[in-house]
Amino acid sequence: MSALPTTLVTLEDIHAAQARIRPTCLRTPVLDVPHPVGGGAPLWLKVESLQRTGSFKLRGAVNAVAVLGHEAKTSGVVTYSAGNHGLALASAARTAGASATVVMPETASAVKIRATRALGAAVLLRPPDEFVAYAKHLATVEGLALVPPFDDPWVIAGQGTVGSELLDQVDDVDVVVVPVGGGGLIAGVAVALKSSRPAVRVIGVEPALAGDLAEGYATGERAVWSRALTGRTIADGLRAAAVGELPWAHITALVDDVVTVSEESIVSAMGWLAANARIVVEPSGAVATAAVLEHRHRLGSGTTVAVVTGGNIDLQSFASLVGSWPTLG
Amino acid sequence: MSALPTTLVTLEDIHAAQARIRPTCLRTPVLDVPHPVGGGAPLWLKVESLQRTGSFKLRGAVNAVAVLGHEAKTSGVVTYSAGNHGLALASAARTAGASATVVMPETASAVKIRATRALGAAVLLRPPDEFVAYAKHLATVEGLALVPPFDDPWVIAGQGTVGSELLDQVDDVDVVVVPVGGGGLIAGVAVALKSSRPAVRVIGVEPALAGDLAEGYATGERAVWSRALTGRTIADGLRAAAVGELPWAHITALVDDVVTVSEESIVSAMGWLAANARIVVEPSGAVATAAVLEHRHRLGSGTTVAVVTGGNIDLQSFASLVGSWPTLG
DSSP states (O other): OOOOOSSOOOHHHHHHHHHHHTTTSOOOOEEEEOOTTOSSOOEEEEEGGGSGGGBTHHHHHHHHHHHHTHHHHHHOEEEEOSSHHHHHHHHHHHHHTOOEEEEEETTSOHHHHHHHHHTTOEEEEEOTTTHHHHHHHHHHHHTOEEOOSSSSHHHHHHHHHHHHHHHHHSTTOOEEEEEOSSSHHHHHHHHHHHHHOTTOEEEEEEEGGGOHHHHHHHHTSOOOOOHHHHTTSSOGGGOOSSOOHHHHHHHHHHOOEEEEEOHHHHHHHHHHHHHHTOBOOOGGGGHHHHHHHHOHHHHOSSSEEEEEOBOOOOHHHHHHHHTTOOOOO | OOOOOSSOOOHHHHHHHHHHHTTTSOOOOEEEEOOTTOSSOOEEEEEGGGSGGGBTHHHHHHHHHHHHTHHHHHHOEEEEOSSHHHHHHHHHHHHHTOOEEEEEETTSOHHHHHHHHHTTOEEEEEOTTTHHHHHHHHHHHHTOEEOOSSSSHHHHHHHHHHHHHHHHHSTTOOEEEEEOSSSHHHHHHHHHHHHHOTTOEEEEEEEGGGOHHHHHHHHTSOOOOOHHHHTTSSOGGGOOSSOOHHHHHHHHHHOOEEEEEOHHHHHHHHHHHHHHTOBOOOGGGGHHHHHHHHOHHHHOSSSEEEEEOBOOOOHHHHHHHHTTOOOOO
């Protein structure tokens, strides 16, 4: 990968990504669901948990590997990941005939580790405050091509295809709510949305326990939290210590608001999604829906799309989290 | 509704149904999943649990109510249902501005009863061996239009749109596996498939504990079981005492095989679907996938589509059924 551009990803980059990922990634469905807090405004889900590998991350990984082209095959690829990007990169690399090495924090979800290994990748586990540096070290000393999980224009462009697709799928979108970990998804989605429909409100959501972006967005200066802090949230995919610098540039330019949700709201949203949309969602995948539950007035009115980002969770954890959710109706 | 025709539903009936249901029913996604027992043949799911109201039943109900037209609004509609057809009819009636009365067995799933009432329908509960007759009685004495759950050409044509859609969505289909309760779905799907692609194998699946069709298919004579027998299966949507006479005519003409699955396979398939396709499926919705797990050789080789019919189950039951499913990978 070349040096990061100082400019933002463009709609053309996203359209080029869409063409590259078409053979490999699903155009995921949108589902309309009864609004959980009433009020009559349509609520749609963009269901990336039904994407191959169980998350939107496949889009960015496939785009980045496609751009690497022959280099990926000759050198192999490496990344650091809380899980879903690693799983996605393992899949993208296997499709491209490249070897993949994924460094995950020791706290990564067991189901993500297993699934990544099952795709033929080498998975290395390191402490949460060391795994990022270790992957970068490996890239240098082993000559592997680094495919970062979010701080990368090709990854951002790939994730942006979520935004261009949902504009095709849902009429008259007013508000789009997007989970934020490292910020790659919201960066790409914001470009896709604001380029085509500037009046759309794009809203980022973090767990309050990993609310580094909410803090930075309020002060105007990118905040970096410790992994000890962000590691407290159940949303294992959103424990990045900070958004990346390139995502940050996109977010400050394009995102309308950043809100945080409680751990209770996240679990409640998982149950709500299981009962009302009949999907299995991991905690990180439920935070946009949690924001709809917790912050309906702040998000703004009109047709709302919550992006459901991933569904990789072991069934025992899922069952124990949602099994006590009260059935409404 | 007029008297049952002696002829089978046609592909034209299904195309007409498709046009009628388009504004109301989702074109549900197909998902490709790793084949659970290996072997390399592609396995796709046609995910009707993501249909509005949580099952394929909305298709037939909307088609039948549309054909009734003004009659539905003036007289109101009534049906008997294990749950999903009643829920679907309540939704179709509300959209059409008609009142709906749904008679369910006292053993119906609580979540289906609640959801049907939430759509404004009157739900009456009767013993499992009386609810069908009671609904027919109500139709006569109250002058309500009866929309049967499966023994009806408009309902069969509506359900057949599942088949025409999946042919559009999956290339080179070889085998389609369909759950059977009253037989309306497999009747319509078989017409859609065999009319367009005669070499496709269409296979019906029942719980062994409600295996009336498997028995009848083997002997050549439609079998009727007692509700006491069929009521033993966990698959509450597949407890019909027999397939309807009109579905039976379609099945004997068009279906290639009928297999049964164990209760253990059904629960295992629910867990497999939650872990691998990340969807919440009720027991009835998992039986086609259970057949893929249990009968891979008998089903035949090649590209296989398992129809996932419904996802209406309370989360406590779901959690207790799938929570102990061993994660593979």
